Amino acid sequence: MFPTRRDFQAMAERTQTGILIHEAASKNILWANPAACRMFGFTLEELRPLKAHHMSSQERQYRRALGVAWLQSAVVHGSSRRQWKYRTKDGVDFLTDANASLVQFQDGPVVMVEFRNISEEVEIQQELSWVSQSLQRIMTHTSAGILVLDDGNCIDDISPLAARLFGSTTERLMGAHLEDLGRCDPSLDSEQVVSKLASSTGSVKIRQKIERPDGRVTWLAGELEDVVHDGMVSRVLVIRDVTDRVELEQRHEYQVANLQYLSRYNAMGDMAMILAHELGQPLAASSNYLRGLQRRVAGGTLDRDQLSYGLDMAEKQLSRAAEIVASVKRYVRRIESTSSAIDLNDVMEESLYFVRLRAAERGARVVVDRTVESLPVQGESVLIGQVIINLCFNAIDEIVLPTTETKELRVTTCRDGDWACIRVADEGRGMERAPRNQLVSGAFSAKQDGSGLGLIVSEHIVERHGGDIEFSPNEPQGTEVRLRLPIAGGTRLVGV
Known part of the structure; x- marks a missing residue:
């Protein structure tokens, strides 16, 4: 059994690929299948009188002269393929992958254009390309290094900057265990890290000490987390060089400790000055009161009230001296x-x-x-x-x-x-x-x-x-x- 002309027409009408039949000489539209009519939003009767500029995008690269040249190329060479942007009845542009072929009909040659809408495919491709290029730019140019680790914390992928932070190359670091490159704090095997990553809701801050062969030490700080995407889980570590910050912290800790020592040492000097300078007044005052009482006793003029007043004042001055000494002790101890x-x-x-x-x-x-x-x-x-x-x-x-x-x-x-x-x-x-x-x-x-x-x-x-x-x-x-x-x-x- 062989398909008849009617069978081929039935197939052309059922396919989802748009088909336009142009007269080879004039390039006028002779016929369009239902798929083409649906894409354009025109009926066959509405399509037939249209020219290329009526049904193509208004962008310069899709002007009528180029469309005619494309169809003429198929007439001369037998076929011609290109991307062409058509326009619907509602004025919406759509990009197609179109192939024009010369076909000999009984009444004369025609150009058959087969096309399919690839607008969504191009958008997806452009988006994927943009994402891929963006990730590559991030991996290459960002100020932070990026590592992708497997479940055993070995390096699956690493950005060039991250490799430089470790003092090596991406090729040499692929497959290496992260902690073989330097001690991590906290350890990647610690309960803190394991439980945090297992929850898949948080990240863990990591600090890593890298000791170079020349004796230099580099400190890296980063955030480790499991990223879920498309049903997959990737362990990602973003790191930065924090050597300057760590060295500053260490210098600060030393200065604080040294300052505490110097403070205590200086406090001893303060105590000596305070005792020498400030105890003189209350001790001298109490001595004056006691000498006054002695003179009155020697002169026989001391009465009970004077004795009580003099002793109270002397005691008050001595109590103040005792307060000064106790306060100075507390001042020095710095408890x-x-x-x-x-x-x-x-x-x-x-x-x-x-x-x-x-x-x-x-x-x-x-x-x-x-x-x-x-x-x-x-x-x-x-x-x-x-x-x-x-x-x-x-x-x-x-x-x-x-x-x-x-x-x-x-x-x-x-x-x-x-x-x-x-x-x-x-x-x-x-x-x-x-x-x-x-x-x-x-x-x-x-x-x-x-x-x-x-x-x-x-x-x-x-x-x-x-x-x-x-x-x-x-x-x-x-x-x-x-x-x-x-x-x-x-x-x-x-x-x-």
Whole structure:
């Protein structure tokens, strides 16, 4: 049995490939199968009068002259194949793989064009090509190295940059076990890594130490995770060179440890200065009270009340000396926390007891302007109080000079943002005698027998409490000293 002409026509009408029959000489459309009509959205009657430019894309490479030349090439050479972009009745372009062939009909030669819509295929191919090229660019040019590992953590694939980070080539590293190249932290076989990857919901941060043959060490840090795609699981590690960061961390750790050592060593010096400088006042005061009692006993003028008062005051001064010694011990030990929550206003009031005694002895007046709000700070009340006393005593020494007309010490407390502040002001000689930046940091003293140790000790104490001391000119003359400590709970708080 042989197929008849009608059978061939039936096959042409049933195929999903579009078929257009053009007259060889005029290139006019003579016939189109149903598949072609569906693709164009035209009926056969609508297609027949159309020319190439009516049913082709308006893009320059599909203009009418090129379409005619393509069909003529089939007339001359028997066949001609190319991609051609047609246009539907609705104006939508679609790309086709089209083959034009010369066919001899009974009534004369025709050109048969067989075509199929490949727009989706091209889009998929372009997308796959883009993805492939993008991945290749990422693997080649990204600042991070990329490794693909198998289930045994051996290298299946590695980017050129990753190979350079390991100091080798991609060819040499293929198949190598990752931990054979350098110790990983945590280990890839650890329960932490295995359980995290098994959950398929998270990644694991890895740090790897690579020791080069020349003795250099490179630190790599990366993120390891199992990526699921198309039903497959790939173990991917993205790594970067963090050598500079690790070396910086190591230097920082060394500096912190060294600073702790130097801090303790310096604290011993602070303790010696504090004991030498600060114990003198309470010990001298208690000695004065006891000598006064001795004189009254020798003169026969001592009564019971005077004896009780003198002994109480001597005991008070000795208790203060004991507090200073205990506080200095805690200051040096630097145990977990030797500080407590205190109100700077209360510390000032306690300190002013001794300041008023000194001022009264030397003919000076103390004026206090205390803020009504609390000034909560964290620290050692005895040490902070000793700083306040030292600053006030220095001011009194200026006030009592014959050249100072206003015999007044002004002490003010206030809050300045996240800082608790105390200002101590006098109208003495002012700051012309020494550069401002040497008042604390250098061993400066205006006293003939002064060593300047009081200001240095005060600076150390305040710095360890996270604060600072600043000197500035007072108006109309003299010096104003501002002591600042961070408010407890503020961002600037530094533990003692």
